[in-house]
Amino acid sequence: MTLNGIDVSNWQPDIDLSKVSADFVIVKMTQGVDYLSPVRTSQYIGAKKTKKLLSVYHYADGSGAEAEAKHFLNNVKDYVGEAVLALDWEGEVVTKGVSYAKTWLDYVYKQTKVKPLIYMSKSVTNAYDWSTVSKDYGLWCAQYASEESTGYQEDPWTDNTVFGSWTTPTIYQYSSHGNLPGYNGNLDLNKFYGGKDDWAKLAKTGDIVPTTITPIIQYSDDNGNRAYAYTHWQAVAGKPELNILESPNGTKFELRVDNTGKLTAVKKE
Incomplete structure (x- = not known):
């Protein structure tokens, strides 16, 4: 079983998620140690109102792994338990190496008991040794066959090479030029390899452990x-x-x- 979904951010400020078909929606919440997507709440609520499965992610920028994790948790605490958590690992921060990403992932897991996914391109999965991460955290991988406009695909193209230390991705992002009814613009298209119950298991947790001293x-x-x-x-x-x-x-x-x-x-x- 598979599910189709999109990820959204401040780049799609006017999207009406009630008009776009998706089994799940992944919403950008935070970046670095102080940035908040200005449309994070409206996008999350819009997806939730239309009964879509939910995920929230943080875009790492190298400001400090633990500080970035705290910023993320401070702004998603109301969503923990119903949304899958994820780290967006792309751009210049990639040169910080595996240990930086693992510190973020471990901190979030310690505080929430949710094991986040990590997003990266197919090339990055093979450019570094991710074995210390892949044993505990699932992969949200991006690889595109082309930049041509496309709708959801039943069996997206891959280059049939390995995903680094991962056997297979949990979520596969196969296009950044998705074209779906209800939105006049490009969308990232994703396929989740599992069903709704599997998604719920990835999100399920207890309460966040307070990080402030009391x-x-x-x-x-x-x-x-x-x-x-x-x-x-x-x-x-x-x-x-x-x-x-x-x-x-x-x-x-x-x-x-x-x-x-x-x-x-x-x-x-």
Whole structure:
């Protein structure tokens, strides 16, 4: 089973997705560490209202892998769980190498428990050793037979060579000159090798783990001195022992605060 779909961005600002036939729509959300597609929300909502399967992607520009991942997650948190996540890996950022892309992918997976796809051209799959990425993350690959206008194709052309470390792509983008009823302009055409249930599995996850530091413990001594403890590694449920922190390896620390408000953590024996 296969599905047909398109990807859209600020280059198609006026597209009415209710008038364009597509099983799925992939929407550009972010780029770098500060860019937001101005039509991201309208395009996403437009696709969702017409019951299309959903995906959102980030265009990497080399501003910093983890910083780019955080920017993406901060702006797609409401869509995690219903949309497939993806990294667009093309242009000058390709020279940053596999490790940069893997850092982004790993960070997004760690925070969402969704394994994103990575988009790249067929040539890039073979120009680098992607084995550390291909074992965990699916491929959205682009290769075009020509620049002639075309509609959806049942069996798109490939050059019958390998996709680098991947056996086969999850999504195959076979034209940037798609011509579909309902839109007067070029569209990227894609084929997903799976059904609706397979798409849902790629999107399914839990909640995003917060990336901001939050005060989880307020401590005050008998003299009224008060302090807050901030931690990334302790999740507190219920009513904890207010002056005790426990690290992931089980080591316990007692919080102490002096008359100036200085907070210290002393290892408990």
